[in-house]
Amino acid sequence: MAEQAKQIRWGIIGLGNIARELARDLALVPDAELVAVASHAAERAEDFAQEFGANYAFGSYQELFECEEVDVVYVATYHHLHARYSIEAMKYGKHVLCEKPAAINATEAEAMIEASRTNEVFFMEALWSRFNPSLRKIKEMVDEGALGTLRSVQADFCFYGLDADPKGRLLNPELAGGSLLDIGIYPVFLSYLLLGMPEKISAQSRFFHTGAEIQTSMILHHPWAQSVLHSSFAHTSDNRANICGEEGQIIVDPFWFQTTGFTLTREGKSQPFSFPLNGKGYTYEIEEVHQCIRGGKTESELWSHKDTLNLISLLDRIREIAGIDFPIATLE
Numbered sequence: 001m002a003e004q005a006k007q008i009r010w011g012i013i014g015l016g017n018i019a020r021e022l023a024r025d026l027a028l029v030p031d032a033e034l035v036a037v038a039s040h041a042a043e044r045a046e047d048f049a050q051e052f053g054a055n056y057a058f059g060s061y062q063e064l065f066e067c068e069e070v071d072v073v074y075v076a077t078y079h080h081l082h083a084r085y086s087i088e089a090m091k092y093g094k095h096v097l098c099e100k101p102a103a104i105n106a107t108e109a110e111a112m113i114e115a116s117r118t119n120e121v122f123f124m125e126a127l128w129s130r131f132n133p134s135l136r137k138i139k140e141m142v143d144e145g146a147l148g149t150l151r152s153v154q155a156d157f158c159f160y161g162l163d164a165d166p167k168g169r170l171l172n173p174e175l176a177g178g179s180l181l182d183i184g185i186y187p188v189f190l191s192y193l194l195l196g197m198p199e200k201i202s203a204q205s206r207f208f209h210t211g212a213e214i215q216t217s218m219i220l221h222h223p224w225a226q227s228v229l230h231s232s233f234a235h236t237s238d239n240r241a242n243i244c245g246e247e248g249q250i251i252v253d254p255f256w257f258q259t260t261g262f263t264l265t266r267e268g269k270s271q272p273f274s275f276p277l278n279g280k281g282y283t284y285e286i287e288e289v290h291q292c293i294r295g296g297k298t299e300s301e302l303w304s305h306k307d308t309l310n311l312i313s314l315l316d317r318i319r320e321i322a323g324i325d326f327p328i329a330t331l332e
């Protein structure tokens with residue numbers, strides 16, 4: 001009989017919305033085990049551990065980093081705390097899956113990558129759309145020339161969020177709030193995935209009374225192609241992506257960043273593709289983490305350290321052009 005693979009033991013820090021989503025999908029991955037959870041609020045940790053069957057509930061992140069039964073830490077805190085806690089976890093020899101954006105600037109991301117190398121542990125930004133089965137197929141098709149020369153990527157990510165708590169993480173610049181890092185990261189990711197680094201960028205933003213950026217339009221220019229991208233908390237949209245080449249077009253079904261399918265149109269004929277998701281779709285990044293850890297890797301080939309650094313560098317450039325500033329200290 002084949003030997004059963006050892007379980008990969010997870011710990012989660014920051015027990016908010018996305019932590020719950022990931023915990024639900026962890027339960028769908030057979031060789032994953034949620035062992036420990038940690039929150040600033042001990043009671044929240046107790047409730048979360050009970051709901052998801054974790055053995056340990058800690059009232060501080062530090063205790064989870066010190067827990068010898070944890071192999072990999074999922075960092076689900078606010079953006080501006082991703083670097084600090086990821087680096088701390090790696091110092092304790094933990095592998096890390098950190099929510100997007102990995103960091104609030106490239107300097108922080110570089111320090112995280114350095115921590116992964118120094119401590120010889122796996123580190124990946126939880127850019128879950130990279131592992132979405134439809135988007136993986138689209139990337140393959142585009143690279144194989146299914147659309148001919150790629151000329152245009154149009155994508156947005158919008159929802160109405162102006163009724164959120166002005167002091168909360170979406171609308172508070174002191175928590176690195178704003179649409180660009182929260183949701184604009186996805187259209188920029190799609191353009192980067194398919195077209196690479198642009199030669200020039202144009203961007204304009206609108207701001208909320210809190211100082212947070214709430215709407216950003218971007219053009220990423222390559223010598224042979226352009227991307228037109230948009231993110232907004234000021235309105236909804238159909239959240240569809242449109243990828244056009246000289247010989248064909250792909251329309252990605254909404255919400256494109258967590259899609260279950262797309263339509264390829266070539267020579268006047270349309271062909272639908274369908275890839276139903278396992279769970280909410282976080283299962284695929286979890287499986288990638290497992291595969292990399294089992295292979296002794298410090299980074300994923302599908303979403304590498306370089307990819308994380310390139311993406312945050314693009315967001316840094318967009319912020320500079322559009323005047324998006326965070327009045328907070330950052331790792332130096």
Ligand SMILES: NC(=O)c1ccc[n+]([C@@H]2O[C@H](COP(=O)([O-])OP(=O)(O)OC[C@H]3O[C@@H](n4cnc5c(N)ncnc54)[C@H](OP(=O)(O)O)[C@@H]3O)[C@@H](O)[C@H]2O)c1
Nearest residue numbers: 014015016017018019039040041076077078079099100101
């Ligand atoms: N991949 C995706 O689909 C997706 C979706 C949504 C969000 N995200 C990302 O996940 C991260 C968290 O978002 P969320 O929606 O889960 O946020 P949330 O519900 O507000 O929870 C975030 C958690 O951060 C922790 N935290 C740490 N320091 C804090 C502080 N000083 N003040 C307040 N809370 C603090 C809190 O955990 P404790 O109090 O329990 O310690 C809180 O529960 C963000 O970076 C976001 O971009 C990703």
